[in-house]
Amino acid sequence: MRNRFGNSRRALALLALAGLWAVSAAAADPAAEPGLLRFSGGETITASDLSRYLDQRIDLRGRARDRWGVQRVLREMALARALVWEGERMGEPRLSAEASERFDDAYALAVSKKLSPPCEAPADRAAARRFYEENPQAFMVPPMLRLGRVMLPASAQVEGVAARDWLAAQARAMAAASTTFDAVAQRADGVYRLEPQGDLGWVLLTQENAVLRRLAAAQAGELVGPVRDGDFVYLFLVHEKRDGRPLAWDEVAVSAAARALNYCRENTRKKLEDALFAKYGVALDDAEIDRLFGSSRSDE
Template sequence: MTPSLCNPGWLRALVMCVAAATASLAGASETLVRLSNGETISQDDFSAYVEKRIDLRASSRNVWGVQTVLREMATVRVLSLEGARIGEPRQEGREEQRFDDVYAHAVHTKLLPVCAPPADEKASRQYFSDNPQAFRVPPMARLSRVILPASEILEGEPAAAWLMKEAEIVASGKKSFDDLVKQAEAVYRLDTQGDLGWITLFDEDASVLRVLATAKQGEMVGPLREGDFAYLFKVNEKREGRQLAWEEVAVSVPARAVSFCRQEGAKKVRSDLFAKYGVELDNAAIRSLFLKQPPAK
């Protein structure tokens, strides 16, 4: 177990409906993102964007997902601002759209660096030597979890305290993690209990994945608590990250070089524009969305 990880900042699995929280505010619209030019991205903006982007609706069911969508919205907005600054024309009839994905993509394409593959094998070998991060396989783990509403009382104890006690019993060998999952399923069924499958343990915006990347096979991480939920992870299987050898990637170096260049270029464009336009997420306001309503049914 890793009790030191019991930090409110870790929990992603809040599984709540932002739309329900929005309705509960009786017309009020929280500011979720601020820009240095005085613009904001509000709760109403967020709801309208997710309504339009069906592919993002599942992401809006937890704090980490909302933060991810808001970063995307902020990226679209600052790309639009930058496009206007450099004189990139807009499609007729779309000039008033603040979150115009099509226009943002056009500006983004213009701002990205030109990415060319190494010219020959010698250049490929040099690229391989100079860019080891482009040839690293991230760690992966097959995870199981228990998730419970923090307000739930089990055997006379709040969920987080009960999970801590049960985790100690599992660690002692007196009960299996699967037994604990079955107990949790009898209490809470609105989200996946137990096996989550194989997860890549690398995401710059997800602290919990970076923490799990340091855990060893067979270890438990948690209990973790944030907002209205508490949960516990178990690392069932682990594939450690590793550096690929030249022999494994020699043929694919040109394609990897272009792909990595584009990935790094996109990160730099976003980072530079966020700094230029002073983008700041209000994480307290984002979390407050999930504290105004009980879990979605």
């Protein structure tokens, strides 16, 4: 799963993925390489395309550590590609050096500005208050969990046992009160130290994937997992849970105008993405994405 739950020490996982893509690119004829994402016109985005894109977009590399993160990056690439096609259809000029670039983010941004209505912040406090009253969904605090997490590389062996089986055994031991979550986290820290183990503090459930859906459905005191996602296997403990709630006007009066502007931009982008993905028939190939990690679908 995308690691919202730790610090940014991701070098080992990224090197592993980079090596995987390099092997894939070298071993296959690019023209025959399976597509991770397809357009209805027949064009595909391959693992090699993804690797090259991440060479340029360093800011996105941290997302591409698991299947869900790769899907998000692929959607961003697909939107850039669709916007390039739209710009060419509109006759929007491109610099000669960019003419052959399939995923030209700067050009895509210029085209999206032409296709999208402008967003403006409310002019004054009264306008911001009207927006607040008419758009309560823009002023919600998402559900929050105070989580404990143990994560291990799926390929790791712990005390001579595969990581997933070891975590399953630890979950049974915790249920029998013969060990504690903190003790398990401390033992896991001796195996994998590139991310923090144990208590992660409060986590906002602002995104959704299979693992986060399971966490959102859990109650305080419950264990969730072991669950495999991408190259890692996880065990979670839900310490506390807070449901989502609407913010009162007094809590957001100062930031309401900025929230309104961000809400407009997010929704404008989502509408444009939905329209272009429908127009160009964007389809992710989940099976091929799973093969990037040498695994089948995560345990759900």
